[in-house]
Amino acid sequence: MHSLPLAIIKYSGDPLVNVAGAYIPAWIACMLLGVLGTWFFGILLHRLGYSSILHPEAVMIPALFGTITIWTWLLIFAAR
Amino acid sequence: MSDHLHGNTPLLLSRTPAWKNFFSHPRIIIFIFQAIILLTLLLGAMKVWKNVQTFPRTDDAQIIANTVGVAAQVGGTIVKLYVVDNQKVKRGDLIMTLDARPYEAEAARAKAKLELVSSEVKGLEEQVKAAKATLREREAKAAYTVMHYERLKPLLEGNFASADQVQQAQSEAESSTALVHESEALVERAIHNLAEVHGKNTRIEEAEAELWNAELHVSYCNIYASCDGYITNLKIAPGSYAACGAQLFTIVDSSIWYVLANFREIDIHHIKEGQSARVYLMARNRTPIAGIVQGISRGVFPYIGASRATAGEGGVLAVVPPTFDFIQLATRFPVRIVLQGEERSDFRLGGKASVIIDTRTTPFGGELKLLQEPDFIPFLPPLRTPELKAP
Numbered sequence: 001m002h003s004l005p006l007a008i009i010k011y012s013g014d015p016l017v018n019v020a021g022a023y024i025p026a027w028i029a030c031m032l033l034g035v036l037g038t039w040f041f042g043i044l045l046h047r048l049g050y051s052s053i054l055h056p057e058a059v060m061i062p063a064l065f066g067t068i069t070i071w072t073w074l075l076i077f078a079a080r
Numbered sequence: 081m082s083d084h085l086h087g088n089t090p091l092l093l094s095r096t097p098a099w100k101n102f103f104s105h106p107r108i109i110i111f112i113f114q115a116i117i118l119l120t121l122l123l124g125a126m127k128v129w130k131n132v133q134t135f136p137r138t139d140d141a142q143i144i145a146n147t148v149g150v151a152a153q154v155g156g157t158i159v160k161l162y163v164v165d166n167q168k169v170k171r172g173d174l175i176m177t178l179d180a181r182p183y184e185a186e187a188a189r190a191k192a193k194l195e196l197v198s199s200e201v202k203g204l205e206e207q208v209k210a211a212k213a214t215l216r217e218r219e220a221k222a223a224y225t226v227m228h229y230e231r232l233k234p235l236l237e238g239n240f241a242s243a244d245q246v247q248q249a250q251s252e253a254e255s256s257t258a259l260v261h262e263s264e265a266l267v268e269r270a271i272h273n274l275a276e277v278h279g280k281n282t283r284i285e286e287a288e289a290e291l292w293n294a295e296l297h298v299s300y301c302n303i304y305a306s307c308d309g310y311i312t313n314l315k316i317a318p319g320s321y322a323a324c325g326a327q328l329f330t331i332v333d334s335s336i337w338y339v340l341a342n343f344r345e346i347d348i349h350h351i352k353e354g355q356s357a358r359v360y361l362m363a364r365n366r367t368p369i370a371g372i373v374q375g376i377s378r379g380v381f382p383y384i385g386a387s388r389a390t391a392g393e394g395g396v397l398a399v400v401p402p403t404f405d406f407i408q409l410a411t412r413f414p415v416r417i418v419l420q421g422e423e424r425s426d427f428r429l430g431g432k433a434s435v436i437i438d439t440r441t442t443p444f445g446g447e448l449k450l451l452q453e454p455d456f457i458p459f460l461p462p463l464r465t466p467e468l469k470a471p
């Protein structure tokens with residue numbers, strides 16, 4: 001519907017995301033993106049042959065997940 | 081995969097310069113990427129913390145407007161309703177009319193009573209005049225009898241008057257003096273009966289007050305809107321009985337719209353009056369409206385020692401339940417934010433909103449739609465002169 005920059009301006013700072021009348025907190029939406037992003041990066045790094053970046057997995061996978069989640073929030077939902 | 085990389089290393093070494101060789105070493109690249117991820121995470125976390133501290137936010141907020149309950153000040157059957165549900169009304173608009181006949185009859189009775197009392201008062205005034213006239217007559221008589229006695233008394237010594245004559249004159253003088261005293265008391269009594277205090281007759285004042293009260297009751301049969309707003313929850317029709325003081329429906333006051341946003345006590349100390357707020361109404365496609373923090377609540381219903389079921393009976397304190405049971409949660413206090421600018425079509429009392437407060441702004445520099453403009457002129461319905469009908 002919206003191009004990404006337009007969406008960023010429009011939804012900037014809004015703490016809620018509307019899913020068919022149910023309003024979920026922005027950080028949950030970001031965590032969902034974090035999970036998907038981590039999954040995507042895992043596959044990408046594996047394909048590129050750098051999967052050992054994610055070792056030790058117990059530290060690096062949550063760190064990657066946290067990074068994607070936090071920066072998604074900062075870019076889209078942080079108040080400016 | 082790493083074996084595969086190691087297998088390629090000799091080939092890369094032979095083709096690339098030394099610095100590229102250094103960066104293409106798998107261990108270094110892996111370490112650098114790992115460091116980037118961890119540092120970005122740390123930086124992001126710090127930025128999030130700072131952002132949340134600078135812009136406290138809540139999604140537990142509702143649009144609120146003041147409400148005015150419409151109730152009849154006298155009991156009566158609703159004869160006519162001039163509004164429909166959800167209609168916008170202006171202050172002073174006629175909303176409905178009650179059957180005024182009993183009150184008109186009462187007003188007629190009070191008016192007749194006023195006339196009667198006026199007539200009675202005239203009678204009492206005449207009584208005062210009569211009493212004064214009697215007093216003057218008796219004073220004249222007494223003056224004569226006293227003088228007569230005074231003249232006769234010296235004549236007794238020379239036997240020019242009999243003792244009987246003198247005694248008769250003395251008793252007549254005393255008797256007429258006593259009659260003067262009686263008459264004086266009668267004048268006093270007549271004046272007290274007339275009951276004039278500070279140049280006004282209290283009987284007439286009482287009757288006038290009764291008439292005024294009856295006229296007020298007649299005027300209460302026309303019910304007017306006491307504020308600009310919207311008729312809400314109108315579920316009655318003409319013919320319903322409006323009991324005195326019972327609320328019939330509500331007017332949502334549209335002059336000031338505000339948002340009550342519940343903020344956790346840990347965020348409250350950043351928030352100050354006059355700071356600007358961004359209010360996102362769920363109803364209006366997520367574009368923010370500017371608001372100003374009017375104040376922070378000093379108290380909510382305390383849950384300690386009280387059961388959840390009786391919370392609503394807190395009465396005058398706002399009830400803000402915590403969202404979980406098993407962890408001690410921060411109490412949330414309502415922060416009142418006045419929405420700026422014109423009223424919008426999607427402002428509805430109870431509508432959900434989320435709020436972000438910009439704690440960098442103190443006080444608000446822009447144009448301020450004043451927060452709660454107290455209306456010092458109370459609304460008084462116009463007094464209709466009762467059309468008194470002869471019974």
